[in-house]
Amino acid sequence: MRIDFERRTLRNGLRVVLSPDRSLPVVAVNLWYRVGSRNEEPGRTGFAHLFEHMMFQGSEHVPDTQHIAHIERMGGSMNGSTWLDRTNYFETVPSHFLERVLWLESDRMGFFLPALTQQKFDTQREVVKNERRWRVDNQPYGDWDERLQALVYPDDHPYHHSVIGSMEDLDAATLDDVRRFFRTHYSPNNAVLTICGDFETADAERLVERYFGGIPRGEDPPPLPGESDLSPTLDGEVVEEVRGDVALPRIYLAYRIPPFGTDGYLAADLASRILASGKASRLYARLVRDRSIVQDVGAFAFPIVTGAAMLVVRATVSPHASVEEVQAELDRQMVELREQGPTPEEKERALSGVESGNLLGLQKVGTRADQLSMYTALFDDPDLLNRELDSYRGVTGEDIRHLADGRLRPEHRVRLVYHTKAADPARKEAA
Amino acid sequence: MSDASIDRRTPPEPAPLRPFDFPAFSDHRLENGVRLLHAPVPALPIAVVGVLMDGGAAVERPDQAGVANLVAELLDTGTGDLDSAAVAERFESLGLRFRAHAGWDELFASLAGPVDAVEEGVDLFSRLVRKPAFPADELERVRAEELAEIRQRRADPRSLGTDGFRHFLYADSSPFHRSASGTERALSGMSRGEVRDFHRRWVVPERTTLIIVGDVSGSRALRWAQRGFGAWTGGAPEMPEIDSASRSEEATVTVIDRPGAVQSEIRAGQIGVPRRVEAYIPLRVMNTLLGGAFSSRLNLNLRERHGFTYGASSVFAFRRHPGPFLVSTAVQTEVTGAALTEIFVEVRRMRSTVPGEQELSDIRSYLAGTYPLRLQTVGGVASRLGDLALHDLEREDFDRFQERVLSVEPETVREVADRFLAPDRFTVVVAGDADRVAPQLEALGHAPVSVVSPDVLGRG
Numbered sequence: 001m002r003i004d005f006e007r008r009t010l011r012n013g014l015r016v017v018l019s020p021d022r023s024l025p026v027v028a029v030n031l032w033y034r035v036g037s038r039n040e041e042p043g044r045t046g047f048a049h050l051f052e053h054m055m056f057q058g059s060e061h062v063p064d065t066q067h068i069a070h071i072e073r074m075g076g077s078m079n080g081s082t083w084l085d086r087t088n089y090f091e092t093v094p095s096h097f098l099e100r101v102l103w104l105e106s107d108r109m110g111f112f113l114p115a116l117t118q119q120k121f122d123t124q125r126e127v128v129k130n131e132r133r134w135r136v137d138n139q140p141y142g143d144w145d146e147r148l149q150a151l152v153y154p155d156d157h158p159y160h161h162s163v164i165g166s167m168e169d170l171d172a173a174t175l176d177d178v179r180r181f182f183r184t185h186y187s188p189n190n191a192v193l194t195i196c197g198d199f200e201t202a203d204a205e206r207l208v209e210r211y212f213g214g215i216p217r218g219e220d221p222p223p224l225p226g227e228s229d230l231s232p233t234l235d236g237e238v239v240e241e242v243r244g245d246v247a248l249p250r251i252y253l254a255y256r257i258p259p260f261g262t263d264g265y266l267a268a269d270l271a272s273r274i275l276a277s278g279k280a281s282r283l284y285a286r287l288v289r290d291r292s293i294v295q296d297v298g299a300f301a302f303p304i305v306t307g308a309a310m311l312v313v314r315a316t317v318s319p320h321a322s323v324e325e326v327q328a329e330l331d332r333q334m335v336e337l338r339e340q341g342p343t344p345e346e347k348e349r350a351l352s353g354v355e356s357g358n359l360l361g362l363q364k365v366g367t368r369a370d371q372l373s374m375y376t377a378l379f380d381d382p383d384l385l386n387r388e389l390d391s392y393r394g395v396t397g398e399d400i401r402h403l404a405d406g407r408l409r410p411e412h413r414v415r416l417v418y419h420t421k422a423a424d425p426a427r428k429e430a431a
Numbered sequence: 432m433s434d435a436s437i438d439r440r441t442p443p444e445p446a447p448l449r450p451f452d453f454p455a456f457s458d459h460r461l462e463n464g465v466r467l468l469h470a471p472v473p474a475l476p477i478a479v480v481g482v483l484m485d486g487g488a489a490v491e492r493p494d495q496a497g498v499a500n501l502v503a504e505l506l507d508t509g510t511g512d513l514d515s516a517a518v519a520e521r522f523e524s525l526g527l528r529f530r531a532h533a534g535w536d537e538l539f540a541s542l543a544g545p546v547d548a549v550e551e552g553v554d555l556f557s558r559l560v561r562k563p564a565f566p567a568d569e570l571e572r573v574r575a576e577e578l579a580e581i582r583q584r585r586a587d588p589r590s591l592g593t594d595g596f597r598h599f600l601y602a603d604s605s606p607f608h609r610s611a612s613g614t615e616r617a618l619s620g621m622s623r624g625e626v627r628d629f630h631r632r633w634v635v636p637e638r639t640t641l642i643i644v645g646d647v648s649g650s651r652a653l654r655w656a657q658r659g660f661g662a663w664t665g666g667a668p669e670m671p672e673i674d675s676a677s678r679s680e681e682a683t684v685t686v687i688d689r690p691g692a693v694q695s696e697i698r699a700g701q702i703g704v705p706r707r708v709e710a711y712i713p714l715r716v717m718n719t720l721l722g723g724a725f726s727s728r729l730n731l732n733l734r735e736r737h738g739f740t741y742g743a744s745s746v747f748a749f750r751r752h753p754g755p756f757l758v759s760t761a762v763q764t765e766v767t768g769a770a771l772t773e774i775f776v777e778v779r780r781m782r783s784t785v786p787g788e789q790e791l792s793d794i795r796s797y798l799a800g801t802y803p804l805r806l807q808t809v810g811g812v813a814s815r816l817g818d819l820a821l822h823d824l825e826r827e828d829f830d831r832f833q834e835r836v837l838s839v840e841p842e843t844v845r846e847v848a849d850r851f852l853a854p855d856r857f858t859v860v861v862a863g864d865a866d867r868v869a870p871q872l873e874a875l876g877h878a879p880v881s882v883v884s885p886d887v888l889g890r891g
Contacts, residue, residue, distance in 0.1 A: 025449035075800005088580030247586035279519035356526030
């Protein structure tokens with residue numbers, strides 16, 4: 001499958017990708033701003049995400065919560081999300097409302113500051129603190145990513161802290177921080193706008209120029225805080241054992257891998273699929289089906305670009321098994337992958353999974369738009385979406401073995417273990 | 432600059448509406464009684480084949496609670512001389528996704544992927560559905576996983592809220608009192624014979640609908656159906672009576688104690704109505720206004736005005752038999768009582784006051800306009816066709832959905848709220864720190880507060 005598109009850059013630096021598809025009367029508008037938790041200053045963890053909430057609190061011509069009200073009364077869906085490298089904003093609406101969506105998005109890119117009030121900020125701070133309680137503090141294993149990031153990345157690395165941030169830092173944030181953050185990061189030259197779905201390219205070009213063309217270019221954003229460069233692997237195993245409100249113990253293994261956008265990342269991603277994607281995968285077959293010692297198992301690579309990405313393996317220990325025997329079997333499987341690499345059949349299954357995952361995922365114009373924005377924002381090349389599968393096909397079994405051998409070793413990993421509150425971690429738990 | 436020429440104060444007018452039609456679909460019966468619903472959607476070279484089997488967790492006997500879920504979980508663990516590893520390798524080498532689940536009303540299995548791969552996989556898929564092997568060792572594994580899953584749900588605040596609400600809402604005599612995936616007691620004692628028997632009784636041609644959506648012509652769809660399901664035989668069982676009695680005629684307030692919890696998971700509501708209720712469309716509109724969208728009253732109140740929560744919503748579980756109507760939210764512990772007060776304010780206001788024309792118009796447009804968004808995928812279209820089969824709907828229910836939503840009057844919204852919501856008798860369940868939450872709930876005066884341990888839900 002090929003996604004056709006046209007791209008251009010406005011005079012103010014806004015990069016625009018247009019990808020028409022007239023099959024349904026719906027259109028997706030997607031904006032990536034190249035700012036995420038990695039851009040946060042010390043003492044302001046969680047701020048990029050808190051700021052994202054403020055983008056739904058009105059702009060000069062769209063007061064209060066009217067942005068969302070406008071989208072919903074069009075019959076559209078919308079949201080935003082903040083991650084390590086980026087913040088995105090997106091909506092899918094009936095296509096005859098395209099112009100109104102561009103009006104809304106351009107108003108918050110160009111006219112955000114006049115609508116800001118202390119009261120709205122204070123309320124959203126409470127909302128975000130409740131989001132943290134809901135996702136992290138009141139959820140079994142809820143702080144796993146926060147703990148892994150802190151252990152995998154050094155103190156001064158931009159990925160050392162979590163996207164949601166700490167309660168203390170959320171409390172410390174001020175309205176001045178909001179203004180400064182907006183001026184620094186939310187300029188057209190730091191954003192990508194993608195439109196995908198039911199429209200004529202010439203109409204969209206005219207509308208984009210009309211609503212976004214007059215927004216002034218901002219200064220280039222400053223370099224990332226801290227030190228992005230880091231050694232490709234951890235030097236020595238790091239172990240953290242926690243006792244929590246969990247019913248079953250769980251093991252996380254985390255490794256530094258090459259950043260998203262490199263061939264090494266693709267090899268690591270395929271390794272994660274061979275390990276634990278689907279019921280034919282190694283860890284599922286050995287730990288779940290054959291030995292029945294884990295409740296569930298997973299492995300995934302984070303598509304992040306700053307210095308090093310991260311590969312995580314996760315296994316929840318069955319009530320009748322022990323952490324030690326699960327760990328030993330995980331170790332055996334990792335050694336086998338390192339020493340022998342994948343079989344040709346395993347590699348083909350992983351590639352089939354990538355291919356059909358793309359086909360099924362790209363049915364929605366919103367997903368397509370987000371992927372085009374991603375490749376444009378991170379690598380300035382939306383066509384990488386069309387070449388993705390070929391890039392995966394270029395990875396050899398030996399590349400995967402080599403990646404595993406260099407990166408997925410015990411001495412390079414973080415091992416995070418959640419133990420149940422009642423049991424002694426050294427003892428096997430009763431069934 | 433171009434910007435100077437535009438007036439930003441007024442929202443731009445929409446272009447002319449491009450009307451949307453639900454995809455055309457055909458409706459056949461094979462000779463053995465299997466119904467075939469087929470919608471050609473040629474946008475991408477993909478397809479989904481779904482099998483909807485009428486008879487889910489609601490038809491289980493109490494001593495076999497969870498058997499439908501075991502059947503669903505075990506379907507892909509083998510057939511004939513293929514074991515579970517061989518099945519997984521076959522599907523995954525073709526890039527196919529197999530899924531199966533048991534709902535209250537149905538078993539549903541599906542196969543999705545590139546259309547030519549689906550063609551190659553559909554025979555195996557049909558054998559798994561019709562003639563699963565249910566290997567003894569796989570049953571033991573899945574049983575252990577289901578029992579461990581129950582244990583995990585008892586440590587998870589969101590599940591405690593949802594499971595607890597159901598537990599304290601329905602009478603012990605109703606299947607809806609427990610989880611659709613079963614109880615510890617029944618799962619522990621379930622034999623392989625019982626699993627096989629449930630499958631033999633309920634997975635039969637006359638109660639099965641085959642749903643094929645994607646880049647597939649009518650003749651190809653019919654060929655897949657005939658090849659996979661055409662020669663299949665078996666008679667249909669009688670539908671048992673389903674009990675959906677409530678546990679109490681009175682309001683109740685129950686705290687499921689989680690000492691030290693920083694947040695309270697709140698569930699408040701009542702037994703609702705079946706999908707085939709005549710006021711279905713007005714109820715959808717009313718619920719969307721109350722708690723079915725971001726701009727709904729509950730969310731604007733609890734989140735945007737008070738900052739109590741990350742989100743608040745309400746939903747009717749529309750099933751064959753009356754499912755719950757419930758309001759759900761998670762709030763920081765110290766505002767648990769205040770949040771419930773606001774929930775009751777909003778539910779009561781919905782019953783007492785006719786909504787404003789603009790507010791209602793916005794919500795109607797939301798519900799009508801988002802309808803096509805859920806039909807962008809072959810899976811989305813297949814879900815609607817599943818609803819059609821399960822609830823005996825007509826094509827017209829899809830074709831006229833938007834128009835019917837847009838014509839709901841303000842007084843009708845108030846009237847259905849008044850008729851179908853009884854907040855004075857709401858069942859309230861809060862999973863949270865009882866020491867700090869119970870006094871706040873006592874002060875509400877809704878009902879005496881009982882405090883229980885999560886173990887109360889243990890046996891389901």
